[in-house]
Amino acid sequence: MPETAIRELTFAQAVREALAEEMRRDPRVCIFGEDVAEAGTPFKVLSGLVEEFGSERVLDTPISEAGFTGMGVGAAMTGLRPVVDIMFGDFLTLTMDQLVNQAAKVHYMSGGTWKVPMVLRTTLGATRRSAAQHSQSLHAWLCHVPGLKVAMPSTPYDAKGLLKTAIRDDNPVIFLKTR
Amino acid sequence: MDGQDVRAVHAAAQKLVSRARKGEGPSLLLCNTYRYTGHHVGDINREYYRSKQEEQEWKTKRDPIKNMGEWLAGQKLADASALQKIENEAREEMKAAVEFAIAAPYPGVEEVDQDVYA
Numbered sequence: 001m002p003e004t005a006i007r008e009l010t011f012a013q014a015v016r017e018a019l020a021e022e023m024r025r026d027p028r029v030c031i032f033g034e035d036v037a038e039a040g041t042p043f044k045v046l047s048g049l050v051e052e053f054g055s056e057r058v059l060d061t062p063i064s065e066a067g068f069t070g071m072g073v074g075a076a077m078t079g080l081r082p083v084v085d086i087m088f089g090d091f092l093t094l095t096m097d098q099l100v101n102q103a104a105k106v107h108y109m110s111g112g113t114w115k116v117p118m119v120l121r122t123t124l125g126a127t128r129r130s131a132a133q134h135s136q137s138l139h140a141w142l143c144h145v146p147g148l149k150v151a152m153p154s155t156p157y158d159a160k161g162l163l164k165t166a167i168r169d170d171n172p173v174i175f176l177k178t179r
Numbered sequence: 180m181d182g183q184d185v186r187a188v189h190a191a192a193q194k195l196v197s198r199a200r201k202g203e204g205p206s207l208l209l210c211n212t213y214r215y216t217g218h219h220v221g222d223i224n225r226e227y228y229r230s231k232q233e234e235q236e237w238k239t240k241r242d243p244i245k246n247m248g249e250w251l252a253g254q255k256l257a258d259a260s261a262l263q264k265i266e267n268e269a270r271e272e273m274k275a276a277v278e279f280a281i282a283a284p285y286p287g288v289e290e291v292d293q294d295v296y297a
Contacts (some may be wrong), residue, residue, distance in 0.1 A: 112294040146295050170297035 006052045012045045014156035018163035030057040033069050034084025065094035073103045075116035088134045089124030103172040104147030119166045121175045142174050149173040182210025185247040213237040
């Protein structure tokens with residue numbers, strides 16, 4: 001009987017593995033966001049990715065969530081499969097026009113012609129005691145927008161699978177991780 | 180630039196489109212133009228923000244279609260009857276589109292989630 005190798009991964013390791021595997025599989029997959037490249041995010045979730053895939057595919061953006069989320073929507077509409085990284089889910093407030101009025105609606109408004117295969121990856125939730133602007137639980141907002149899909153894994157196993165599925169999905173998917 | 184000048188807009192746009200197609204990046208072309216009617220159907224009396232005289236001047240002196248037609252006629256590239264024919268055809272096409280839309284049935288409830296997700 002072959003032994004089944006059981007691995008123990010943290011949430012962050014599962015997310016990084018999912019991204020790395022998808023980026024190796026599909027050259028259209030790329031990452032945009034603040035401090036995603038050399039810094040690997042403040043939480044070190046993306047450590048090592050810029051070294052493997054280069055700074056064209058793991059792209060540090062200026063501090064403008066509305067700007068780089070819009071860039072992600074446009075990139076998704078024109079052939080890439082971006083994973084947009086929003087450092088704290090509280091900053092989703094800055095991306096709402098791009099997400100709600102643009103990404104979620106363009107497939108419907110174009111009669112099914114345009115697609116936005118974009119993932120927006122972020123963290124949400126109270127409990128880290130990061131003060132009022134970094135501690136909100138805004139999950140329900142996103143679930144009220146037709147055209148967006150919302151994924152919220154509860155284990156590292158689910159996180160890896162759901163993130164890979166989200167990247168391969170032709171719709172805008174918000175991938176939430178609890179802080 | 181003057182967005183009412185068809186030939187100038189066309190020349191500028193061609194230059195910028197060819198630049199973009201060569202991979203030299205996007206451009207921003209700012210065309211100043213004018214909205215003849217209101218922002219919405221209820222915006223009828225617009226005198227509190229612009230005069231009727233101003234609207235008239237844009238319609239009679241700066242209309243891009245009218246001015247382009249005059250230029251074509253001046254260059255002997257089109258005569259009045261050819262221009263009139265184009266206008267009539269466009270009006271007919273729009274009229275038919277409006278009639279089609281008014282006569283079309285309301286969508287069925289089964290279409291409520293059509294194209295919401297890919």
